[in-house]
Amino acid sequence: MKILLLLISLSPFLNSQEMYEMEMTFENDQRSYLIYEPKNYQDSLPIDLFIGIHGYGGTASGFERETTGNFNKSADKYNFIAIYPQGEIFYEKWLFMKTFVSSWNDLAGSVTKTSTGETCAVDADIAPKYPKCKSGGRCSWTSCSNDIGYIKKVIDNTKEAFNIKNIYVVGMSNGGMMAQALACAYPELFSGIANVVGMQHKDLSCTPEKPVNFIIYGGAKDTVVPPISVKSFDGYFYEPMENTFKSWSNKFNCKSMKQIKNEDFDLIEEKIAYGCDNNVTITSILNNDRGHRWPGVNRDVGYCNTLVQSIKPYATCNNNLINDWGNDYLVEKLLKLSK
Numbered sequence: 001m002k003i004l005l006l007l008i009s010l011s012p013f014l015n016s017q018e019m020y021e022m023e024m025t026f027e028n029d030q031r032s033y034l035i036y037e038p039k040n041y042q043d044s045l046p047i048d049l050f051i052g053i054h055g056y057g058g059t060a061s062g063f064e065r066e067t068t069g070n071f072n073k074s075a076d077k078y079n080f081i082a083i084y085p086q087g088e089i090f091y092e093k094w095l096f097m098k099t100f101v102s103s104w105n106d107l108a109g110s111v112t113k114t115s116t117g118e119t120c121a122v123d124a125d126i127a128p129k130y131p132k133c134k135s136g137g138r139c140s141w142t143s144c145s146n147d148i149g150y151i152k153k154v155i156d157n158t159k160e161a162f163n164i165k166n167i168y169v170v171g172m173s174n175g176g177m178m179a180q181a182l183a184c185a186y187p188e189l190f191s192g193i194a195n196v197v198g199m200q201h202k203d204l205s206c207t208p209e210k211p212v213n214f215i216i217y218g219g220a221k222d223t224v225v226p227p228i229s230v231k232s233f234d235g236y237f238y239e240p241m242e243n244t245f246k247s248w249s250n251k252f253n254c255k256s257m258k259q260i261k262n263e264d265f266d267l268i269e270e271k272i273a274y275g276c277d278n279n280v281t282i283t284s285i286l287n288n289d290r291g292h293r294w295p296g297v298n299r300d301v302g303y304c305n306t307l308v309q310s311i312k313p314y315a316t317c318n319n320n321l322i323n324d325w326g327n328d329y330l331v332e333k334l335l336k337l338s339k
Contacts, residue, residue: 019064019072024157026150033085033154034060038075046165048080048191049158050331051151053087055173055198056103056141060084063172074327078335081162085151087174088143092128101128103142104178108204110144112137119201124235139236147178148185155189166191168334172294173198173225180206180216180244187212192334197292199225205239211252211278213337215330216241218284221291245284249273252280265325266290281337296326 023032054063064071075082091098120139127141171179176198183193184206192213218227218241227241255275262268266289273282
């Protein structure tokens with residue numbers, strides 16, 4: 001495999017001979033990610049790449065396992081390479097307990113103030129602070145690392161090892177915020193981005209300078225990162241999904257819009273802006289039957305209740321309550337954007 005040519009340490013992942021944990025040093029920090037090659041992959045042939053980004057408190061293995069019971073199944077079905085980066089972690093000590101914390105710096109969650117005030121209410125439940133993040137204010141809750149640069153480096157390494165055709169990013173919650181941040185930083189790099197239940201903080205929802213296909217998905221019953229009301233249950237303020245949809249469609253001069261209601265699985269309302277610059281499409285998806293959930297599941301995703309990645313088998317993940325339509329639903333929408 002060409003991937004062996006990379007100067008990164010490589011170890012087989014416990015659940016699959018084709019899943020590997022890659023380690024690298026980035027800006028003096030040890031970082032890692034998981035990589036999966038689909039069953040029908042043929043060396044040197046062009047292939048698409050999907051980056052799957054876990055949420056706050058999540059893990060790389062958790063995202064793969066708990067989305068709709070193996071994102072790798074979609075990789076096999078649609079023949080793409082899947083990569084699952086791991087956010088920076090630390091353990092918050094409280095009395096005799098340790099709390100596992102992981103997150104992504106989407107350049108909004110690490111900010112505590114905007115021109116209109118703080119990003120959380122005076123009575124907000126304040127999140128644990130990363131020990132090395134000295135400048136984080138009262139409302140900050142993510143890492144302060146250069147996570148955008150880290151994932152860009154992961155992509156660069158992968159492009160050196162494989163003949164990558166199109167690159168897509170899907171992210172859950174804080175991972176969705178991170179997916180949007182990547183689109184804003186490197187719009188020319190991606191064929192499509194999907195932000196799932198990851199509204200960025202109020203007045204900090206970014207819009208890229210160049211057009212890129214974008215899907216933003218929210219659950220109407222979400223109180224963790226609400227897509228409609230601004231204030232979350234724990235006192236943090238998030239940009240309404242409709243505002244982000246309008247900002248992107250206006251920025252790229254979208255000339256037409258259509259609305260679709262779908263009740264095949266849940267009651268889903270889509271708004272699609274098209275006729276945009278570079279022929280990109282901006283899509284807003286509101287699931288009226290779900291809250292802070294990945295499409296097709298009815299429990300939290302991305303966690304797995306294990307240590308990070310391959311330290312323990314991730315077979316302990318419970319996917320008994322997971323359906324199988326959510327991954328394909330998003331993957332098919334993203335793949336159609338590059339046709």
